Amino acid sequence: MDVILNQLFAGLSMASILLMIALGLAIIYGAMGVINLAHGEFVMLGAYATWALQTFAGINIILALPIVFVAVALVGWIIEKVIVQRLYHRPLDTILATWGIGIILQQVVRLSVGAESRFVKGPDLLSGNTQFGGLIMSNYRLFVIAFSIAVLAATWVLMTRTEFGMRLRAVIQNRGISECYGIEANKVFSLTFAYGAGLAGIAGALITPLFSTIPTMGTGLVVDAFLVVIVGGLGSLLGAASAAVLIGEATALFSMLLNDTLGRIAVLAGIIVLIRFRPRGLFPAKTRH
């Protein structure tokens, strides 16, 4: 019983990380139809920024979060302005261009920082474990779970309760009409892309104590995160959240029943079947056409 509970917790912890990565991806995909394969590299940049802040300035992870968010969002904003904005009418080509951007970011980091694995210390405040009977939960992982829920809530508020969110939703529904009402769609898209990139940066910062920080760390994550988005349904925040939990838990449970690799294979197979039968995801956003 304890084994199962611990495994469920591991799945939830993985889901919280997936959620934060997928959230940025979901917003970018939902708003612009851009499949951002460079998203994993934004996560990587966030991780390296955290490492740099801790090593050279002695700032711990929690305090680094806002700085990392702004820095990675800025990188995302520039990339959107220079490259992605020109490709909105060719969705398949955005896959290729963002993959190219990913290669560039990876190589820049490899050339400037080096390919060796970097170590980031978790915050002292959150070391140690919380124990409920046989269930042992690391405090840091609990913090990541809580934080990801907070990010989800903040994003929901941003999308539904602010003027920026309203503009974004207007542009998604009908770009032409929104522009007639004076909404600058290009500006909205740039900011949305920057926000998505910033979220990826935060995710990267938070996973530094859990993963090893290497230039290629993003590549594996982006495939998983993308599957979360597709499974969750386009443009649906709640869908992305439930899909993250579903995939995180499924991976954890299959890994326990079979082994890590077979668990991942089973989840991938499940996702392929799901896309086949529900290409719009489990919880597609309701839009009028």
Add this chain to the structure above:
Amino acid sequence: MTTRLFYDLAGLALFAVVIVLGVPALMGFDAFELNTFARYLALAIVALALALSWGGAGLLNLGQAATFGMGSYAMAMHLKLKASGDALPDFMGWNNVSELPLIWVPFHSLAFTLIAGLLVPAFIGGLIAIFMFRARIAGVFVAIITLAFLVAFQLVVIEQQGITGGQNGLTGLAPLELPGWSVDTYSLSFYYLAAGCLMLAITLGLYITHSKFGLILRAIREDADRTRFFGYNVANYQTAIFCISAALAGWAGMLYTLVLEFASPTYMSVSFSLAIVIWCAVGGRDSVLAAAVGAILVNLLEGKLSDIYVEGWNLMLGVTFVLVVMFMPRGLHGLLGDLTNLFRRGAGKRRGNRSAPTQTAKTGQEL
């Protein structure tokens, strides 16, 4: 004979002269250089296989490396059995496999290996295609499903260490024995074998492009629904081109194993699969010949430049790729076409004919 067919055949003839006569002469018949170039020729086949499905039918297959890997492993299994003689292949012993797995047994036969290297990828590709296209999956979802399949397939291959050699792949292979010819991969005749395979593949690709089958595929690419209303079974056509593309990729994989003398799960990695897409995009996705040239050029550059800047190469590749996608969406082939159009328009203007200024502006927006 239409003009397009004429250009394609002229291009093929020129390409054939360069590959058959030009390259070996340029390399000074150096065995090592020829072997390196034979590797590029094998990669050109997989790039043109992708051009058939991506450029020809609008199906972006990000899992092309999986079918490439199947062909490569088929050949490697045959050569490994040959190298091991009557004994078990060495890595099986390390993994406590005491008997030859059933799946390995038929690979003793060369004929079976060659057929399996083509048909197994075609069959698996066909299964995925039927699975997707019957449900009318299109666009980015094709890319995502094939990508997920590739990731899962590579995991399976690495996981099944006892059968596939896991992370190490299959190494220590014997040379291929064709009837009356023990293939030395560092020789002119092997280079010509690779060149012959590529020529055959390009000819097949051009035949498909110019056939009615190719025309229907282009119709599907432009508007699947409308093609359906004309009474064509869209899913069957898409499945057929997927199978052909997969078989060609398997063929390329077999050749690749011969050149490198090992098979590795890295042939089935996501980055290798996207590299194939890059070659195809640089050359031009609409034309099988252009895709093949793209693969050769990019790999040639990689071979030359990565000697000088080991780390910088990938950076340059990334930058080039982004620029190509942004400004040359139809690759070098498209650039060539635009230039000829520009030239013709210039000539037309001098004669006072200003009727065709919008033609080239639209070309960048395809797909």
